[in-house]
Amino acid sequence: MAASKASEDAADNDCVNAFKIDTNHVFQKDRNAKCAPATGQWFFHHPEYEAFQEANGLQLLFVTAEAGGGKSTLMRTFIDSLQESDDRPLVAYFFFKDDDDQLRSYEDALSSIIYQLLIQERGFIKHAKESYKRYGHGIRYQSKEMWNILLTSAAEAHRRVVCVLDAVDECAPAGRRELVSDLVAASQRGPKTTSTKLKFVVTSRPYQDKDHPYADLASSDVIRHLAGEIAKVQTDIQTVIRFKAEELAKKHELSKCTLDMLIENISSQNLQTRSFLAVRMAFELLDSHQLMQKGAEEHIVRKILTDIPQFLGDQFDAMLNRSPDREHARRLFCVILAARKTLKIPELKVLYALTRPTNSEAEDPHSYEELNIPTDDEEFKQLIRARFGLFITFVRSSVHLFHQTAREYLMAKPGMIIGTSYGTCPMPSEPESYSLWDRARQQSWKGIITEADANVVMLTVCLDLFKFETPRSWILGA
Template sequence: MQALRTSTFDYKQFKDRNSSRLRDTCQWVLHHDNFRNWKDSSSSSLLWISADPGCGKSVFTKSLAGDLKNTDGHTTCYFFFKDDDVQKSAVTALAALLHQLFRRKPTLIKYTMLDFAANGDKLSQPSHTLWSILIKTVADRNTGEVFCVLDALDECAEAGQYQIITALSSFYQQAISGNNTSQLKICVTSHPYPDIKRRFTDLTSNFPTIRLRGKQESDKISHEINQVIKWRVSQFGSELKLNNSEQSNLETELLTICHRTYLRVTLIFDIIRKMIRPTSRKLKAVISGLPSTVDEAYEAILTKMEEDDRPQARKLLYIVVGATRPLTLKEMNIALDIEDHHRSYNDLEPDLDDKRGLKLDRNVYLIHQTAKEFLLTKSEAAAIGWKHSLVPTDSELLMARVCLIYLSLTEFDRATDQISAAVKHGYLDYAVGSWAAHYRKAQHSATEQMLHLRFKSRFDVYWSMAHQWHSNPQFTRILMVESYFGQEGIVKLLLEAKANVDSKDKYGQTPLWWAAENGREGVVKLLMSYPSALYHFQPSRRPLSKVIHALIYSV
């Protein structure tokens, strides 16, 4: 259970990031024959719900995950994909589903034991292993009915999308042909992107009842959005002390807007909320000039910012889009405050004063995936305004610097300070767990100053936090560290500078050994070009990955 939990992070938190369903909404799904057939089927079944952004898919799946209550007869599991390093992994999704299933029915964990004996704490790394465990588990007659809700498959990494759809196709082809008697019911939502539609082609052509198209339900969705507008106006009127006439006028104006979506309505209310003492005339004038697209709404919100606030706002957005997981308010304050010249935690002045009653353990994230798509550049073309103004590698480099500067603070000079500092300052957990991923993605932008800072960042601090129960190998060469973390670009620079490829840690393990042990294929290829590195290579007692094994032993 711990091996599964380690890779899932907080799947409940992922679900709760989405808004709750308003009463009498999402009826376009709940009353649809395809949904009812899927839910009431006595055998395994699949439902794919495709709809454009802002139609309420995630709100529906959050509601569905809560409405399908666990009983003796059935179990409900869920996972909400998000396009970031943690939440876009198919492996993370499958581990989360299994973790929920085994929490509900602990006796079923017996189906993991052979794989756990072979893989240990790396049980959750290969997705095909987790899928195989899931299929064996649901085939047990004592498992009963299992509902699995997978939201936003389009935000899963592309390779993971292919793996999941291929696995679904194989499983449900067998289910339709009567070759399995399990009751595995999976609901998948996504945008109707061509590549996803193409991969679902076989299933949708042979079994068209699995698909529910939001586009065909546009009238019903529009009606439900009108209900949300009316409810939001009543709440908004109380908040801003609008009289009945002003509320009525606001509602009338909003109901006449073309191309309404849940997302656009949310953004419009954010724009109106910033008005000072709104009146009927002001509201009408503002509404007549409201953005006609979601992109225009994002631009309007950001351009209202004061000029002096924009540099800090840009840094904040770089942190939000680059973070491997949503940061807490406390972590965000620290990340925003860290600068290159800081040497001690006392040099920082993070604004942690909770005068407004904010909970500092609450997470910071973008309102919608379309916001990330709006902000990040897709080419080298010059950005106009805020749209496509953030460069992904700049975001990774900023996050790497923030993590490494934090790890270089003097508070971590003594090993005894590590755990207490983590509790006191609240950013050590993220810095230790994520700096290597950020640095690996930004390494072609890394400078010699960053390289020096990287080695100064206390590998011992990392090891004590990430591997508390394992003896520290005490690396004495930077090549060893970079090989361990798979920093391909830096390893190349070090090799060109004649770094010693045969250096060893206190256990006699070389850079090639550590690169192979951690599956760093690119670094393994670089080190293998040195015959002495191969000569001194001692295979791990644990089985190497097939790719690494083939690379080394083919030589």
């Protein structure tokens, strides 16, 4: 009997693990900051959110907001609050990210959702067994089968099942269309499945072009649409400003008068902004300014404030223009943008070394030892922060561009190069135009990297690595 039970448990574990993907879902959630205290009210107190929470049967809340509107921060806070609530619903989630192919996959998102539910509620395994027997570990690529497992499992759940899909606009295009189609189809079944406790929260930017087919989600009578792009967020913005200012004042031991001045000044500059990201960047520039020292007096902080741009694009440029080597920064950004997986710190150390401009008289390195890479991770992080500010961030051992907006700012659109802060600069058609175009281009980092640029630099780095002598210990596996 014991042997039979052990065999059954092993079979169940095999079934569950068939849905496990390499990406750690908790880690991806926690890449995002939590909401500042007493913020997120435009979402948590919105009538659509409250109605969604109270409604029975299958429900879908579609949340849209502009870039920098705090969607991922809200979703992390929402998930954490659910997991800490008294009724402890079953919660599963996936945060799409455009910087890693696996984080752009619709099948991986569904597979992760199923896996999270199965490890929380073992009773759901019976709904996955037949599909697992039929497809084995290939079940992870059968989206229709996974949808059936999800729906049939939720239909018998004794507590709420809440699934969160964040930033679906960063899902790969083919999967994105299938995802929207499946969500709409499931929602249309909602009125007929009042017994289910399944609820979805889906977030996206409010795109309307052909590659982001969300019209069906936003216009459906059975899907609740919370349009954050028109929600009243100014109260939250002001709360975040006060919270960030108090953090900065505590860190740098600023006086109460200086703190009050700082709050008043930044608040007046951001009366109309809807971007939490722009506020975050403003404080990052303040914190990292060379004049911001412990006990900085009010007139010094006022002087720093005059150097801080108000608009996000100008803030990006202000941060990046502090880099002591613009070409090295551009080349390193190229390989980060070209990478189709999340980079780790040891990998970035090598890339950092190989993208440095070389002296024409110096010999190219032929081994990892010749790269002179900092061995201490914290020392390396400080080096990166000094050169790139907040643009490159670290979460445990992983490396990221700090926001999708940063990626989009650096990448050029086809046929256009963004030059100065005064507007876009078309690619020049006449040779004599190039000197003027180059000078304009150097004023801003917007659109400084084309897809071809990124791939060429990545190829060059890879070819350099192929020339390296492989240590004998690597060959022997020692």
